[in-house]
Amino acid sequence: MKSVTFPNGPIKMAGNLHLPKDFSKVRSYVAIVCVHPAGGVKEQTTGLYAAKLADEGMVALAYDAFHLAEQLLTQPLRLIAGSTAGSLWFSQDAFKRAGSSDKSLHIVEGGTHIAMYDTPEYVKQAMAQLVPLYQNAGKSSSASNFVGPLSAHAATNVAKSAASPA
16 A cells, blocks of 8 residues: 555645556556545555455555545446445445436445444445446446546556655
């Protein structure tokens, strides 16, 4: 994991970039921007999922940006929340506010907010929703549809950060 910063207009964004263990600057990778549902931070659920996606050979960026949900969540979107999580309403709110026409909210039955971080059965359910979606996106010619307004601009800056010495 590498801490990175990148501009989003006048705002300096902070993120954690998760790379596959065998990352090579000369290879191409599926790249995913993980955004928390609300009130969270990059070190919580999205950071865990970004690390798991990197374990699957993908590049994943987790960053803090809920205050920009309407503007940033315009790409295909998959939200995952626990059914008994006190924070479930955050995910439901993000789902309503997201500008994407291709979005879904997957509720993990019995999952609490904290259990979604590290309970293997809940993480497995979440990954079952995410991994195929992003693997298929990386294989299609429409993969660029998964890049939203922020990530299109930020991807170049994040890639530059990843390529520079740590």
